[in-house]
Amino acid sequence: MKSLNTLTASVLALACLGSGAASAQTEWLAGTTVRLGYTHLAPNSSATDAVGPLLPGPPSGVSLKVDSQRTLFFSLARDINPNVEVELALGLPPTHDVRAELSPALPPNVQRLNGQVIAKVRQIAPTLYVNYKFGEANSAFRPFVGLGVNYTNFDKRESTALGNQLNGGPTDLRLTDSWGLAAQAGLNYKINDKWSLSAAVLTARVKTQLTATTAGQARKIDIRFRPTVFTLSAGYVF
Amino acid sequence: MKYLNGLALTSAAILLAACGGGSDTGGSSSVDNSGARGSLVHNPPLRVTGMTAAEFATRLGETANGKSLLQIAGTPKCGVNFHYMEYGTVGGASEATNATGAIMVPTGSDPACAGARPIVLYAHGTTTDRAYNIADILDPARPGASEGSLLGAMYAAQGFIVVAPNYAGYDASRLAYHPYLNADQQSKEMIDALAAARKALPNIGSADSGKLLLTGYSQGGHVAMATHRALQAAGQTVTASAPMSGPYALAAQGEATYFGNVNLGSTVFTPMLVTSFQRAYGNIYTNLTDVYEPGFAPGMDTLLPSTTPIGTLFAEGKLPQTTLFSSTVPTAPTPALQALFNNITPPTTPASLAPLFALGFGTKNLITNQSRVDFLLDALANPDGAVPAVTTGATATAPAHPMRKALKANDLRNWSPKRPVMLCGGNGDPTVFYSINTQLMKSLWTAPSPLAPAAGLLTVLDVDSASPGAGDPFAAARAGFAQAKAATYAAGGANAVTQAYHGSLVPPFCNAAARGFFQQVLASGI
Numbered sequence: 001m002k003s004l005n006t007l008t009a010s011v012l013a014l015a016c017l018g019s020g021a022a023s024a025q026t027e028w029l030a031g032t033t034v035r036l037g038y039t040h041l042a043p044n045s046s047a048t049d050a051v052g053p054l055l056p057g058p059p060s061g062v063s064l065k066v067d068s069q070r071t072l073f074f075s076l077a078r079d080i081n082p083n084v085e086v087e088l089a090l091g092l093p094p095t096h097d098v099r100a101e102l103s104p105a106l107p108p109n110v111q112r113l114n115g116q117v118i119a120k121v122r123q124i125a126p127t128l129y130v131n132y133k134f135g136e137a138n139s140a141f142r143p144f145v146g147l148g149v150n151y152t153n154f155d156k157r158e159s160t161a162l163g164n165q166l167n168g169g170p171t172d173l174r175l176t177d178s179w180g181l182a183a184q185a186g187l188n189y190k191i192n193d194k195w196s197l198s199a200a201v202l203t204a205r206v207k208t209q210l211t212a213t214t215a216g217q218a219r220k221i222d223i224r225f226r227p228t229v230f231t232l233s234a235g236y237v238f
Numbered sequence: 239m240k241y242l243n244g245l246a247l248t249s250a251a252i253l254l255a256a257c258g259g260g261s262d263t264g265g266s267s268s269v270d271n272s273g274a275r276g277s278l279v280h281n282p283p284l285r286v287t288g289m290t291a292a293e294f295a296t297r298l299g300e301t302a303n304g305k306s307l308l309q310i311a312g313t314p315k316c317g318v319n320f321h322y323m324e325y326g327t328v329g330g331a332s333e334a335t336n337a338t339g340a341i342m343v344p345t346g347s348d349p350a351c352a353g354a355r356p357i358v359l360y361a362h363g364t365t366t367d368r369a370y371n372i373a374d375i376l377d378p379a380r381p382g383a384s385e386g387s388l389l390g391a392m393y394a395a396q397g398f399i400v401v402a403p404n405y406a407g408y409d410a411s412r413l414a415y416h417p418y419l420n421a422d423q424q425s426k427e428m429i430d431a432l433a434a435a436r437k438a439l440p441n442i443g444s445a446d447s448g449k450l451l452l453t454g455y456s457q458g459g460h461v462a463m464a465t466h467r468a469l470q471a472a473g474q475t476v477t478a479s480a481p482m483s484g485p486y487a488l489a490a491q492g493e494a495t496y497f498g499n500v501n502l503g504s505t506v507f508t509p510m511l512v513t514s515f516q517r518a519y520g521n522i523y524t525n526l527t528d529v530y531e532p533g534f535a536p537g538m539d540t541l542l543p544s545t546t547p548i549g550t551l552f553a554e555g556k557l558p559q560t561t562l563f564s565s566t567v568p569t570a571p572t573p574a575l576q577a578l579f580n581n582i583t584p585p586t587t588p589a590s591l592a593p594l595f596a597l598g599f600g601t602k603n604l605i606t607n608q609s610r611v612d613f614l615l616d617a618l619a620n621p622d623g624a625v626p627a628v629t630t631g632a633t634a635t636a637p638a639h640p641m642r643k644a645l646k647a648n649d650l651r652n653w654s655p656k657r658p659v660m661l662c663g664g665n666g667d668p669t670v671f672y673s674i675n676t677q678l679m680k681s682l683w684t685a686p687s688p689l690a691p692a693a694g695l696l697t698v699l700d701v702d703s704a705s706p707g708a709g710d711p712f713a714a715a716r717a718g719f720a721q722a723k724a725a726t727y728a729a730g731g732a733n734a735v736t737q738a739y740h741g742s743l744v745p746p747f748c749n750a751a752a753r754g755f756f757q758q759v760l761a762s763g764i
Contacts, residue, residue, distance in 0.1 A: 054286050054322060056376045107297060109289045157261035168285035168321075170265030215267065215280035216324065 029238040032078050035198060037233025039073040039091055044226045047101070050212070052219030054168075061103025062110075062166070064118065064210075064221060069094040073231045082137040087129045087146065089202075093155065095122040100166055110166070118163030119173055122156035127182045127204060142188045150182040150204035152225075159212070167214040174213075175223075180205035188235070196235040203227055273326045273334050275426070276433030282441035283323035283341060286373050290317040291346055294395055298387065301378055307391050310718055310746045311753075314395030316344035316351030320386070321442055322373035325434030327427045329406055330417030330518035337411040337427065339403035340373030340386060341435045342394035343444040350397040354447035356477065356760060358393045359432050360402040361424070361454025361461035363745075366506055366551075368543040371409045372402045392749045398451070398756070399444060403431035408543060416543055418507075418514035419488060421648040424461040425468035428452075451756045452479035455745050456670060459484020459663075460650065467653045478658040478759040480752035483670050483744055486661075489633050489645040490674040493625035495562070496613045498582035499591070500598025502668045502736065504562045508605065510542050515644035522640050529609045533602070534558070561600030568607040575618070579611075594668050594736065613639050624678050631682050651682055654689045655696075658764060660755040662748035664702035664719065669740035672700065697755060701747045711758065715751040719743065 045066040049059040056062070071094040077087035098119040102111055129148035135141070157173035164171055186200025206225035211218050270277045289297060291314040298304030298314075321341040329335045344351040362372055362385055372382035375390065382404070389400045406427055407416030417423040432450075439446055450469075454462035459481040466479040485491040492511075495504055512529055516522040516539065526535035534557065541556060552559045567583045570576035584595040616639035623630035633646045661679060665672040680698045682689050699712050701719040710716070726738050735743070 054284065054374055054376065107289075107293065109287065109293045159261070159264040161264060164264050168287075169280075169282050170263035170267040172263050173261040215282065215284035215322075216269075217284050217322075 031238065032076055033085075033196070033235045033237045035073065035075045035077065035233040035235040037073040037198070037231055038070065039094075039229060039231045040068065040070050041094055041096075042068045042228045043096065044228060045223055046226075047210075047221050047223040049103075050219045050221045053217045055219060056106060056110075059103070061106045062219075063101040063103075064223070065099045065101045066121070066223070066225070067097040067099060067117075069096050073233050075233070077131070077235075083133050085131045085133060085144075087131055087148075089127045089129065089148075091125070093122050093124045095120050095156065098163075100162075113162055113166045116162045116166075117160055118166055119160060120156075120158045121154050121173070121175065123152055123154050125150060125152040125204070125206075127151070127202075129182065129184060131184070133188065138190075140190050142190070144184075144186055144188060144200075146182075146184040146186075146202075148182040148184070150178070150180050150206065152178040152180075152204075152206045152208070154208065164214075167212055167219070168217075169214045171212050171214045174211045175208045178206045178208050180207065186231075194237055196237075198231070198233045198235055200231050200233075202229045202231070204229075270326075273336065275326055275328060275334075276430040276437075277326040278434040278437040279324040279326070279336065281438055283321045283438050285442070286320045286322050287376060288317065288319040288345070291315060291348075291351075291395060294318055294390065298391060303378070303384065304387065304391075306722075307388060307746060310750050311388075311391040312396065314391065315346070315348050316395050316397055317346045318390045318394040319343045319345055319442065320373055320375055320390065321438065322371070323431075323434055323438060324410060325403075325430055327406055327430040328423060329413045330415070330420045330423045330514055332423075333413075335406050335411060335413040337403060337406040337413070337431070338371065338373070338409045339431050339435075340371075340382075340389070340400065341438055341442070342386075342390050342400035342402070343439075343442055344394050344397050344399065345443070348397075354445040355397055355399045356447050356449035356451060356756070357432070357435075358389075358398045358400050358451045358453060358756070359428055359462075359465065360389055360393075360400055361428060361452075361458030361465070362402060362405070363454075363456035363458050363741075364418075364503070364507065364510070365408075366542050366544055366548040368408060368545045370404055370543070372404055388746060388749060392746075392753055396753065398753075399435075399439070399446065401432055401435040403427055414540065415513050415517055416510065417518065418510040419457060419460055419485070419648055420514050420518055421460070421464035421467075421488075421650065423518070425464040428461060428465040429468065448475065449477040449760060450475050451477055451759075453482060453749070453752045453756075454484070455482045455748065456484060456740065458482075459670075460486055460488065463650050463659075464648075466655060466657070466659070467650065470653075470656055476657045478660070478756055479655070480660040480662060480748075480755050482661075482748040482752060483663040483667060483740060484675065485670050486650040486675050487624060487633075487678050489622055489637075489642065489649040490624040490651075490678060491671065492642070492645040493617055493622045494671060494674055496610055496617065497626050498563070498585040498595055498598070499671070500560075500562050500584070500595050501671065502560075502594065502597075502740065504598060505558050505560060505604050506542065506548065508562060509538055509557070511645075512641070513539050513542070515641065519640070519644055519647075522644065527606070529606065530604060531606055534604050555602075558600070558602050558604050560597040561603045562598045562605055563610055564603040564605075564607050565599040565601060566607065568611045570611070571615075575615075579614075591668075613641060616642055624674055631678060631687075651679070651689075654683065654691050656691065658695050658697070658755075658759050659683075659691070660697040660699060660752060662699045662701065662744075662751050664739060664744045664748075665700045666702050666735075667740050667744065668736050676700070699748070699751050701744060701751065711754060712751050715747040715754075718750070719747040722747070 072092040129146035131146035154175035159171035182204035184202030367381040623632040
């Protein structure tokens with residue numbers, strides 16, 4: 001269902017682009033590149049052991065790992081000069097599976113949940129880049145590098161049935177927002193004056209603190225992400 | 239173009255959606271912060287851990303204590319889910335407060351584990367550890383883990399739901415003191431914990447058969463009996479009770495102490511009692527130095543329970559380890575009384591207990607001689623019926639000393655059970671004396687005493703006694719105790735037996751006997 005939604009969104013978005021291209025251009029969009037494509041996001045999370053009441057240890061041996069996800073990529077970019085562009089990268093917010101990572105020292109009744117999906121977390125992570133594009137403005141292939149600021153918000157969090165089993169009951173999850181540096185490197189291929197293709201690898205520094213509250217007992221885990229994000233997109237200049 | 243703007247707006251909306259509230263907890267839960275008596279704060283309460291019968295057996299098998307517990311309690315039939323609850327209750331002055339405790343629920347498909355189960359409402363023994371949490375069995379080193387595991391193995395793993403409060407003044411309770419041995423407060427709290435637990439059961443996959451069994455050890459023995467008395471007075475169901483090694487005749491136990499029969503643990507029990515009664519009645523002292531020696535008085539009203547280990551409090555000189563009273567004989571108003579005071583500072587009879595009593599006297603004593611003399615003069619003028627001499631067996635008719643009045647107000651020699659009761663203990667108990675508690679209750683509850691219950695309702699078990707022979711339902715408990723006592727003696731001599739007697743030797747065997755008694759009452763359908 002989710003992939004079907006994504007597909008529908010992509011088709012709709014492309015249709016929008018088409019109709020946009022066909023209609024008269026507004027003043028503010030002139031010179032803006034709109035990129036739409038595919039993103040694969042490997043979060044490369046590393047998390048501390050949970051701390052808080054009624055846990056084993058310390059260390060509690062209870063931690064987590066965030067799974068990869070794919071989503072629709074969308075960005076708006078504007079040239080400042082022939083070599084420098086400002087890009088706001090967005091995307092359809094991906095929902096990641098979060099898996100339990102449990103120490104082998106924990107007893108078997110807890111071990112049973114090792115590797116199981118204990119939560120689903122949706123993140124919204126707009127990133128603002130300043131990209132430097134190498135080469136001439138009319139070159140077909142232009143490598144680029146970008147440096148930026150990432151903001152990440154975890155807007156939807158759900159503890160799964162297995163997550164509730166691990167935590168000991170219905171569990172409320174909260175994750176703090178993150179601000180951090182982001183960087184990307186990629187290659188643009190210019191098809192014609194309007195259309196181009198881009199491939200990029202990007203990363204960001206994302207840190208958050210997860211608070212899992214079960215029946216009033218709050219347990220905390222610090223999570224650090226060093227994501228590897230790969231995007232493929234088609235761009236259109238207005 | 240309109241469409242493109244539409245897309246841009248969607249993105250903006252997604253960004254705005256960031257300001258979200260709570261998450262989807264994947265299940266329903268409710269919070270009751272009313273603070274009302276018997277309210278359950280979080281429902282369902284936290285499940286601390288859950289084990290199958292096999293996992294519980296394996297886990298118990300990993301420690302020496304667990305292994306011996308398995309031997310006494312038997313192999314678990316049921317899995318056990320350990321829950322941690324918080325509930326509303328009252329303090330010793332009827333002030334509203336909160337407290338926490340455990341609900342242990344049997345799981346599994348065995349017919350002895352499934353369906354509606356009887357509830358064992360358990361009252362724990364004295365602890366000085368403010369962080370005591372009987373639901374937290376995650377690490378054997380934690381303060382409540384040993385007693386919690388015992389309850390799990392003894393009762394829950396054999397098909398009983400266990401409800402065990404940590405008591406007001408412990409763990410996450412906001413109460414700044416513990417209403418120690420306050421019969422009114424403690425029975426109310428037991429009833430509140432039970433009410434809260436019953437609210438939780440439907441939400442943690444369990445059901446209550448309506449059968450209620452009360453038990454508890456030491457302090458908890460007193461609390462279990464006080465709870466039976468309170469429920470009976472309120473006309474509520476009690477199926478049976480099995481108080482264990484408790485100071486039921488609290489005033490008699492108090493008299494014995496002041497007459498020099500200083501029990502093991504008295505320097506802990508006395509300040510906890512004084513604080514509890516001061517909070518409840520406000521008349522025990524004006525200044526702490528009315529009761530305590532100046533070296534110990536400052537802060538004594540808030541010393542216990544403590545997050546500092548009791549060994550550290552002893553080592554730091556905050557509390558004497560055993561010297562309750564001064565070894566300097568108090569000055570008496572008459573020569574006859576002086577002779578008595580000489581004889582009880584410390585007493586030298588019976589010879590077997592003289593070394594124990596002697597430990598209660600020294601130069602770094604907790605209680606002032608003046609305070610002891612005031613107590614004793616009232617005890618001689620308005621004597622208790624059991625201590626120092628057995629007369630009526632009843633409490634003093636008209637005590638005038640505030641501490642003696644308070645002890646009498648919390649003494650349980652004034653009721654008669656209408657449901658089966660088993661009293662279990664060991665006659666050599668150096669902490670809660672058997673003769674003036676269990677034995678005394680037995681005589682008060684035996685015809686022709688006016689308090690004697692209907693025939694067949696009272697069972698008394700001294701685990702430290704020889705089995706009367708064939709047909710003894712408690713032969714295993716007696717034999718097990720004898721074996722454990724012999725092993726302790728072999729390893730550390732008589733002193734080791736004294737040290738272990740009340741705290742570790744008796745409890746598992748009395749609990750096993752209590753379980754057998756409960757099963758027998760349930761099976762008989764009385």
